[in-house]
Amino acid sequence: MRVLTKSRFKLGLECPNKLYYTKKKEYADTKVSDTFLEALAEGGFQVEELARMHYPNGVLIEGNDWDYQLLWEQTQELLKQENVIIYEAAFLIDGLFIRTDVLVKHGGNIELIEVKAKSFTPDDEYLFIGKRGGMVSSWKPYLFDIAFQKYVIQFCFPQWNIQSYIMMADKSKKASINGLNQLFRISSKGENRTGILKKVSTIEETGNPVLGRKNVTQIVADIEANKYKYHDGLTFIKSINQFKTFYQKDEYANWKTSFSACKSCEFKSEDDELKSGFKECFNKQHNWTENDFTKPNIFDVYFFTKGNKLFEDGIYFKDKLTEDNVGLKVEAEKLTTSHRQWLQIEKEVNNDSTLYVDLEGLKDEMNKWVFPLHFIDFETSAVALPFNKGLKPYEQIAFQFSHHIYHENGKIEHANEYINNKAGVFPNFEFLRALKETLEKDNGTIFRYSNHENTILNAIYAQLPDSEEDDREELIKFIHSISHSKSDSAVKWKGNRDMVDLWDVEKRFYYNPLTKGSNSIKAILPASLSSSKFLQEKYSKPLNQINVSSKNFSENHVWLEIENDIVKSPYKMLPSLFDDWSEEQIENTLSEIEDIANGGAALTAYGKLQYTDMEQSEIDELTSALLKYCELDTLAMVMIYEHFKEITD
Known part of the structure; x- marks a missing residue:
């Protein structure tokens, strides 16, 4: 049965032509639709489970995911009750099929509740509709998705009065218990289709509520009335009918390219x-x-x-x-x-393919740097449900760093690393202490690649005053010394060792055509290796012959590999974090998730360490792969520095 589902409707909104290509094995697709992968990365399964607990005694319709008719019949049977709460209710009519996260029925009054692993602040009056009256683009797919659900339900039951809501994490709420994010875990022995194990049975056991809901009934009505359109010239009803026809007939839409x-x-x-x-x-x-x-x-x-x-x-x-x-x-x-x-x-x-370099500008910049040079990289996550009491949803979690030192005599030392792979342990302050210890030994220049590390230090700075850490004043002082305040910060600072952004240096003074315009370290590293005789000569030898130490690679490891006259990216030599997916597929799949700018693979691996029951050998293997990833990130920065040094010497 070819029906237009929620996900296919959403795909059609992106581009109706995609409905022809989707799920066909003969067509390449860089996005993997995997609920497990997304659940791990964003903690969405936890938000969904917690949301259901706000509506207790509901009935979950599960199993037979592809038997649309059976799911619809089970839903109809439950809806015969005057009052009922259903999780995953299914509605099927005229080639359209949807499932709702939570449906509450009081006679003919219905609450349609869509649960999202996103966050909001209650006083944000422009969350969905901007100041000028236009729909906020990042919310558009979700709001049209809810409008589609409401349309299908109303089609099935025209007499119902339907109110629509989005339920998500409320960033103004603080957890009142420790370990909230460990109350819902993913297991092969789980109780339902997402394999969730719940450690609590009542909402009271979860402490103060950290979820809230926003009424979007009027916005849904405005979408139906075509006040907001997804594409010019395509009304809401027309989009549903057209997408359904294209998909049912397996017909190419011939939608205009853009x-x-x-x-x-x-x-x-x-x-x-x-x-x-x-x-x-x-x-x-x-x-x-x-x-x-x-x-x-x-x-x-x-x-x-x-x-x-x-x-x-x-x-x-x-x-x-x-x-x-x-x-x-x-x-x-x-x-x-x-x-x-x-x-x-x-x-x-x-x-x-020749380089463009602003030689004078780059030289002037490099002359300001103080040896020894420190290169750091953080791996982070923003978890939906807080680890500890007093923390809010989607707080930044810094779970890993790597630190390389480039000494004035050319010696390269993988000086330190930190990783937290223990489930339920809030790592930020321990992470910061380890970072402080490794960077405080001298006054050498510290490098990051892009603004991420500065953002994270600002986030930890905001968490410290309310913490019970005895050394919080020292930790705040350390953050002030190596970072600068964000533009919206109430307290302003700029440290005497404020980290230098190597990404910014590269953008201002250097262009390598082999990057094809990308400034990502994953593009810059292979391009630098390809363009630099110095790097090629040096890194064609084992680490123990070139004065480079490593905590995760053997001393006879060689970083330069050339295949068919092309330098192989060192990132392609790393072990896969997940057997079934390449890093590119993970990044593409997770690109829409809140607060994931990059590092989707590491973040997902962290989710797996946090929320799944794993054998120790599996934990060790995943930890080892994460350590290698992060070490290469800081070594890549060292290589880029060496490339710049070669150019300017």
């Missing part, structure tokens, strides 16, 4: 074994030939805000771009965004 949608399409693949939905769209709609797909196109231009307009004007290839339509602005003291874009375009069109 820069933003096609740029992030998951059906774009380099895999020769599988078909590419992206290629088929451009072949059908723009008559692109095989040759066109090899030409440099505008989709990967760095931070290309002008892409939408240029695409609308029929400019798809880099060789059709000009300085004017890119809006080129050149500044003496740094590489502007438009200058980086133009370098990327020009070098790719001219097949020029």
Whole structure:
């Protein structure tokens, strides 16, 4: 039975053409739809279980996930009761199928409650609808999803009065018990389809409520009345009917291509074994030939805000771009965004792989640095339910760091690392003490890659005053010494050893065409290795021959591998954190989850350590893989520094 489900409706909103490609084995798909993976990363299963406890004595409809008719019949049977609460209620009508997280029935009055592993603050009046009256784009998919659920339920029962709610973590609430996030765990011996083990039976046992709900009934009515549209020219009802028809008939929608949608399409693949939905769209709609797909196109231009307009004007290839339509602005003291874009375009069109370096600017910057140089990287998570009493939902959790030192004589030392792999242990203050101990031994310059580490130190700073740590004043002082305050911070500071952002240095003074415009360390590292004779010569030898120490790799480990004349990314040499998924698939799948900017694989592994019952050998294996990941991140920073040193010497 081909029915339009919630997830397919959501996919159709992204792009109706995707309904043709989805779940077809012959088409490559970089997103893995795996509820276990998402549950681990975002703790969504915990929010769902806790939400159900707010509506006790409900009936869970489970099993037979693909038997839509049976699930609908079970739901109808329960709905014969005057008053009933149902978890995972199923509704099937006219080729449409949905399941609701929680449904509360009081006669003909219905509460439709959608549970989300997201967060809100109750006093945010512009959470869903912005100041100018437009729907907040990050909430659009979820609000249209609820509107779709309400539409299907109302179609089944026109006489019902339906109120719609979103239930999620309330960031203004503090946990009143320790270990809230360990009360719901994932197990193969679980009680229902997500395999959840509950350690409590009543809501009172969970302490003060940390979830809240927002009434979105009016917003849903406005969506139905077409006050808010997902796509121009497509009404809400029309979108449902069209998507259903396309999917039922297995018909290609021929929906117009666009820069933003096609740029992030998951059906774009380099895999020769599988078909590419992206290629088929451009072949059908723009008559692109095989040759066109090899030409440099505008989709990967760095931070290309002008892409939408240029695409609308029929400019798809880099060789059709000009300085004017890119809006080129050149500044003496740094590489502007438009200058980086133009370098990327020009070098790719001219097949020029030479580096661009602002030699004077880079030299001046590097002359400010003080030896020994310290390179640090954090792995973090934002967990839905708090670890300890007094903490709020979605507080930042810093569970791992790696620290490399580059000494003035060229010696490279993997000086320290920290990881917390124990379930239910709030790590932040222990993490900070370990970081303090390893960085306080001298006044050398400290490097991070991107703003993440500064953000995390600000978050821990905010947690310290209310903590009961005896050394909290010392820890606050340490944070002040190596970071700077965020723009919205009530207390302002800038440390005398405020970390230097190597990502920012790279962006201001250096451009390597091999990165294809990306500033990610996973792109910069292989590009630097490919462009640097020094790095190639050095890292083609084992670690014990090049004065590099390691805590996680053997002394005869070699970092440089060349396959078919191409440098293999060191990240591709790491053990997989999950047997079934590549890191790219994990990152793509989790890209929509709250507060995940990067490091999705590490974050998911941390979720697994926190919420699943594992054998010690499995814990050790996962911990070992995490330590290797984090060590490579800081070694990559060292290599990038060595590359800059080679250029400027």
